[in-house]
Amino acid sequence: MESEAKEPTGVTRGQNAVHVLPLDWSALPRVLxxxxxxxxxxxxxxxxxxxxTDAESAASAASAIVGMVGERGVRVLAATASPRAxxxxxxxxxxxxxxxxxxxxTLLQSSALKPGSVRSVVLAWxxxxxxxxxxxxxxNLFAELPKEGARVVLASAMSPAYETLIERYARRARRESEPAGEPGAALSAEYVAAPAAGRASAxxxxxxxxxxxxxxxxARDVGIRDEAxxxxxxxxxxxxxxxxxxSAADAAGNDPLVLxxxxxxxxxxxxxxxxxxRRIYAIVQPSQVSSLRSLLGGGTVSPIALMDAAERARGKDAALRASLRDVLTSNDVRREVLAIEPLLAEFDxxxxxxxxxxxxxxxxxxRPAAAAAQTVPMTALFVNLGERDGVRAQELVAAVTSSAGIPGSQVGKVEVRDTHSIVEVPASMAELVAGKLTGSVxxxxxxxxxxxxxxxxRGPRSGPPRGERGDRGDRGDRGDRGGRGDRPARSGARPGGPPRGGRDAGPKRPYGRGDDQRPPRAAAPPRHRRDDS
Structure with missing residues (x-):
């Protein structure tokens, strides 16, 4: 007991500390x-x-502390619901x-939780x-808690805003960070978000x-390794x-790594x-995604969509309904209706x-899958992901089967091009697959x-074809317009209409534009200069 109290990661009475480390509840024993x-x-x-952070994190923290205390008799309560707590x-x-x-x-306001007995407060994360x-x-919570107790802050990253908050709640806290090590190449991983209690199912x-x-x-934890x-x-x-x-020594090799x-x-x-x-997959809690990205050194972190058997069954049922709908709308089923009509008197x-x-x-x-695929008419789907996005054909097949609930044997040829991909699926469920695939990651x-x-x-363009001005209406026969010399003079009246101007403009003025007989423009009145003297 005495040796454990002297561990550098421990916190002595009345001392505040900040630990910068990835979000991992299994790290609580060595920190707290x-x-x-x-x-x-x-x-x-x-x-x-x-x-x-939330109720799920509270349950994970309580589970880690229960594992720490063993048989000592320390009672732990995860306040996931205030009435029960x-x-x-x-x-x-x-x-x-x-x-x-x-x-x-809420527990403090209802006086169920007495702040006076609290000796240590931990912010995780x-x-x-x-x-x-x-x-x-x-x-408001920290305003009610005693200030003489130890304050321990766990964080996966630091920023000036966090530093200000730490100085307010854990004044003069000592810092302890994990060694950064030498910078290396960024790694990439795919992850599944699942609560700690659902790790085995995930x-x-x-x-x-x-x-x-x-x-x-x-897994570092022995219990998790046994479960896996x-x-x-x-x-x-x-x-x-x-x-x-x-450990890393036990995980040596090129087989895919599941964290x-x-x-x-x-x-x-x-x-x-x-x-x-090496392919890396991780099963993490939703709040651990940022820690995973930090551990990978800024590499690509993308989620994996998993579907339950019930969801796959619903997808298959939707495909079946789509096939029936296609038969009912595009085929004549009157003979079949006559065959089952007598049964309507007995059954629904x-x-x-x-x-x-x-x-x-x-x-x-x-039938073999290949033979079945040859007899089913196929339709091509355009997908907006291609080689530039790092997408492979098998990943597109997995996305189609998981999102639409159809077996991989029904997916036809897949062409991954530079900026997009073409995926063939049965024509009867093409619209269904396109709708299910859209939005998946x-x-x-x-x-x-x-x-x-x-x-x-493809259908015609909406609007007039390029290069055509469209129908401009019946403009009549314009006939032989002749030369400009055959046109009537501007000064004369228009044929079949009033004189130019649309009203009786009276006799033409005796002078033309630019004529010397035009009367001079009236002179402007002289401007009087102001006598400043």
């Missing part, structure tokens, strides 16, 4: 170990307050309370707290979507195909990545249609898809 060790179990009152604070007061600023402020709408009650779905023949599953090993074993991966690693924990430093991340070209029309679909599924012959870019049409099949 000394504070948690000083909790007096005999005192049934809140002694440590951990301020988090208020009841537990009054009935069985915990020693540690975690929660967002709004929830904690400051940058994510300030970026959320939950940060508004932060100032890993299973990720392995289903990517279908990786081999992978390295990295169980998921891989459940999915049928051999031990050597899904290796579980807790279940964030590394502590950029150096550790570069050691895990090894040589260039929807039930008859469902039974027909069941019969179709039961009697549909099983591939390689960090939002896709836009539409049915591609050849130039000769």
């Amino acid at each position: 170990g000394a504070i948690v060790d000083r909790i007096d179990v005999a005192r049934a009152e809140p002694q440590l307050l951990v301020v988090t 208020s009841r537990l604070l009054r009935s069985t007061p915990p020693h540690v309370v975690t929660g967002a600023p709004a929830e904690l402020a 400051l940058d994510t707290i300030l970026e959320s709408p939950e940060a508004q009650p932060l100032e 890993l299973r779905r990720l392995l289903d979507v990517l279908d990786l023949p081999a992978a390295v599953l990295y 090993a169980r998921v891989a074993r459940t999915l049928g991966y051999p031990t050597d195909a899904a290796r579980v690693a807790g 279940l924990d964030l590394p502590a430093t950029r150096e550790e991340m570069r050691a895990l990545a090894g040589g260039s070209g 029309g929807v039930e008859i249609a469902a039974a027909a679909l069941r019969l179709l599924d039961q009697h549909r012959p099983v 591939v390689r960090g870019r939002r896709a836009q898809a539409r049915v591609d049409q050849p130039r000769e099949a």
